Amino acid sequence: MSARTSPDSSRDIPEATVARLPIYLRALTTLSEQGTSTCSSEELAVAAGVNSAKLRKDLSYLGSYGTRGVGYDVEYLRYQIAREIGVTQDWPVVIVGIGNLGQALANYSGFRSRGFRVVALLDADPARRDEVVAGIEVQAFDNLEQIVKDHDVAIGVIATPAVAAQDVADRMVACGVTSILNFAPIVLSVPEQVDVRKVDLSIELQILAYHEQRKAATA
Amino acid sequence: MSARTSPDSSRDIPEATVARLPIYLRALTTLSEQGTSTCSSEELAVAAGVNSAKLRKDLSYLGSYGTRGVGYDVEYLRYQIAREIGVTQDWPVVIVGIGNLGQALANYSGFRSRGFRVVALLDADPARRDEVVAGIEVQAFDNLEQIVKDHDVAIGVIATPAVAAQDVADRMVACGVTSILNFAPIVLSVPEQVDVRKVDLSIELQILAYHEQRKAATA
DNA sequence: AGGAGTTTGTGAACGGGAGAACAAAACGAG
DNA sequence: CTCGTTTTGTTCTCCCGTTCACAAACTCCT
Structure with missing residues (x-):
């Protein structure tokens, strides 16, 4: 060979x-x-x-x-x-917004098996504080800076409602996060060097609906 | 004008x-x-x-x-x-697999506000039966055919583990579902006339990781 | 009414990705 | 060793999508 x-x-x-x-x-x-x-x-x-x-x-x-x-x-x-x-490396990840979706993400085993390690779950709602999700305690959103610094986090996940997402993104960018996975249905504005990928559940359904409508029309 | x-x-x-x-x-x-x-x-x-x-x-x-x-x-x-x-119409939708993700989807308000109406939540696990999620009772997966028929469902959502997804898809296709939104990390095989869209959480993170790695390399 | 200023809609150029098709390379049989 | 078979790596062509650039169309002001 x-x-x-x-x-x-x-x-x-x-x-x-x-x-x-x-x-x-x-x-x-x-x-x-x-x-x-x-x-x-x-x-x-x-x-x-x-x-x-x-x-x-x-x-x-x-x-x-x-x-x-x-x-x-x-x-x-x-x-x-x-x-x-790059999944042979270890990627520390922070998840912000521990609603239904945030919990689903925290529990998703597909992350850990590919080198992504959830180092913290953050939520602005004090009522959620101290809940334990996927074996990780939910912390105050204000801990973001400290956590990103301590764990050298480069990737952040936003699973908050739309109204909070831009603020979360700004705070993330300010403390050094350079890649964001956004589940909030809003267009984030971030500096050019920051990568954002967006997953929008309802957009996918709408695309299906469009094609479904066309099928029905031509049938 | x-x-x-x-x-x-x-x-x-x-x-x-x-x-x-x-x-x-x-x-x-x-x-x-x-x-x-x-x-x-x-x-x-x-x-x-x-x-x-x-x-x-x-x-x-x-x-x-x-x-x-x-x-x-x-x-x-x-x-x-x-x-x-086509979102001025009403689109009945079935969600199969009521784990964390399925619950998040069932609770997502962005669906209802765009014409998507969750008509049933199905799960194969009898332990989940009769739970109420987002005001909807979780039913046996075997009710699929009846529900699709009764509500004229064209769109199905798969939020099951990977191993179950292909079976679910086959059953959906067999009873007339023609559009599938798949969250399971697997490539579904379906007849040509069926539309499948896939949302893969860990793939998005991996794409971010690739770019993050390159940033680090050139920094 | 006419001209200056805006903003849309679209023709044309450009770039990137998809697929076909084939040459190069490896293997196995005899 | 040689020939036939298999499968990769790559070239070439085509098509889709993006972007530029501008004519057409509308408003407002004088």
């Missing part, structure tokens, strides 16, 4: 590819758990729900980790993708 | 535009609540977090609902977008 090439480490991976890498990672983990040690791009593509040509092109941005005529070593590729995304 | 033109109703709106319409709708609702009766494409674009040229092009797919030199009537445009998406 020839040396596996890995491109210049300062390469830039297309955003569309970055968004798919976690899907491949999950598919590889599933394959691994099923005892599969090798897979072709076609098999992996089916498991990930994408076209095999697209999968191969995506993987080619990371390097040349397959073997022609054989396929990919599941464990090896899984590790390479995990390293590329 | 000249007649507002609306293009052929069998037009096809680009998918990227469809995904943004709910954002515009929300921004318009906020503007309306603030007492704004008219707005320019620039104002609305800022509120929605997009480029104004893109906003105008998106709206142009729906019709010509603005007035040059003036802008858009907030209420009028809001209604037009709502009608286009």
Whole structure:
């Protein structure tokens, strides 16, 4: 076997590819758990729900980790993708807003298994204080600065109502958080160097409704 | 004022535009609540977090609902977008899997206010049976067929663990559900005419982690 | 009425991603 | 060793989406 090439480490991976890498990672983990040690791009593509040509092109941005005529070593590729995304590291995360959604997030095992460690749950409501969710005590929102500093937190999750979200984001940014996952239905304004990703439950349903309406119209 | 033109109703709106319409709708609702009766494409674009040229092009797919030199009537445009998406209708929805996430979804007020009506909460676990969440009694999953039939449900939400999700999807499809919002971390396989949208909490965090890692590397 | 100032709607250029198609590389059989 | 088979990595082409830029259209002021 020839040396596996890995491109210049300062390469830039297309955003569309970055968004798919976690899907491949999950598919590889599933394959691994099923005892599969090798897979072709076609098999992996089916498991990930994408076209095999697209999968191969995506993987080619990371390097040349397959073997022609054989396929990919599941464990090896899984590790390479995990390293590329950064989930081999430990990512301390703060969750603000411990309503139904915040609790669901705190309990979600998919975080911990991918290197994300919830270091604190914060809520502005004193009534929620001292509740224990997912084994973590709910603290006052004002502890944010201290916690971010102590644990070197770079990623914050906002699960508050819409009215509170911008304030929370401002406080997060002010104390050094540079990536925010926002579940509040509002467009956050943050400095350019801060990454924000938004998950909006009702928007997804509305997109489905649009297509559903069209189906009904043409039926 | 000249007649507002609306293009052929069998037009096809680009998918990227469809995904943004709910954002515009929300921004318009906020503007309306603030007492704004008219707005320019620039104002609305800022509120929605997009480029104004893109906003105008998106709206142009729906019709010509603005007035040059003036802008858009907030209420009028809001209604037009709502009608286009289909949220002026009533959409009965079934939620399967009433764990933390399912409860959060059942309690989410953003659904009801946009025409989505949760007609049933279903869970396979008998221990959860007869619990009342968001004023709705949790029923046996086996009631799915009856409920879909009785309420003419077209949209189903899956909030179960990954292992159960494909079975739930199959049952939904079998009894006539044609749109599925999937929160389970798995790629569902469904017939072509069924729409599936996936929301994956940990994937969003992983995308943030990737960019965070790159920031750290170049800092 | 006419001209200056605004803002929409859209044509055109541009960039990025998707998919087809194929050459290069590895393996196995004989 | 050589040939046929398999599968990757990559090139090329096409299409969708974004952005620019401007003509058309409307208002307001004189």
